[in-house]
Amino acid sequence: xxxxxxxxxxxxxxxxxxxxxxxxxxxxxxxxxxxxxxxxxxxxxxxxxxxxxxxxxxxxxxxxxxxxxxxxxxxxxxxxxxxxxxxxxxxxxxxxxxxxxxxxxxxx
Amino acid sequence: xxxxxxxxxxxxxxxxxxxxxxxxxxxxxxxxxxxxxxxxxxxxxxxxxxxxxxxxxxxxxxxxxxxxxxxxxxxxxxxxxxxxxxxxxxxxxxxxxxxxxxxxxxxxxxxxxxxxxxxxxxxxxxxxxxxxxxxxxxxxxxxxxxxxxxxxxxxxxxxxxxxxxx
Numbered sequence: 001x002x003x004x005x006x007x008x009x010x011x012x013x014x015x016x017x018x019x020x021x022x023x024x025x026x027x028x029x030x031x032x033x034x035x036x037x038x039x040x041x042x043x044x045x046x047x048x049x050x051x052x053x054x055x056x057x058x059x060x061x062x063x064x065x066x067x068x069x070x071x072x073x074x075x076x077x078x079x080x081x082x083x084x085x086x087x088x089x090x091x092x093x094x095x096x097x098x099x100x101x102x103x104x105x106x107x108x
Numbered sequence: 109x110x111x112x113x114x115x116x117x118x119x120x121x122x123x124x125x126x127x128x129x130x131x132x133x134x135x136x137x138x139x140x141x142x143x144x145x146x147x148x149x150x151x152x153x154x155x156x157x158x159x160x161x162x163x164x165x166x167x168x169x170x171x172x173x174x175x176x177x178x179x180x181x182x183x184x185x186x187x188x189x190x191x192x193x194x195x196x197x198x199x200x201x202x203x204x205x206x207x208x209x210x211x212x213x214x215x216x217x218x219x220x221x222x223x224x225x226x227x228x229x230x231x232x233x234x235x236x237x238x239x240x241x242x243x244x245x246x247x248x249x250x251x252x253x254x255x256x257x258x259x260x261x262x263x264x265x266x267x268x269x270x271x272x273x274x
Contacts, residue, residue, distance in 0.1 A: 026149065098241055
């Protein structure tokens, strides 16, 4: 797993470690509200993926929170828990997708 | 709260393209947002519907997020399992041991507005190898009671509840 680097607010694909604590009280929300929060970040992740803005993370999982990439790494479980701790959110609050390595073999 | 409905829209997602003699080929998969388990907070995993896989395969980085919600078969049932339900192999990286478990899931539409729930029989892999996302396979309950539709040219895919007439 890669720890967050220097924040660059203007680029959502740059790992940003400066997110605030979990002000959303994720666990207190009903299911629909939880889905909406996480869905928004999944949509962001896939938009970035489609725009080829995540190519630099090929072969890794990428974690997105509040519209920004907040971590990346090859071990999905470790990434989820580490980033959640760093960001002060519940692990299931994170949207995480796997970025295929377009420079490597196609994983069937 | 999302509704259970008869039609679940899936997503034929494409994210890389290359032209070969004027014909386009893609990295593309049928994406299905899946909630694993039933407890709060939900365990949400973008999964791949892969009817070419015999049974659903879930990597440990996913199923270890909800181990208490997996129903494991009893020892006698496990002892009777054939080898093809204990180990799977793939083009992605050799033989991988697994356990069989019963997993409650909800498959959501791409709009997240509706879903259907079911309990599937799945292979819970003991290591990730190159398996990065759950593969929702042909058997084990994912498609039971449903008709799978794919209109490739229109990039449309959906699951439809089988009616009494069909």
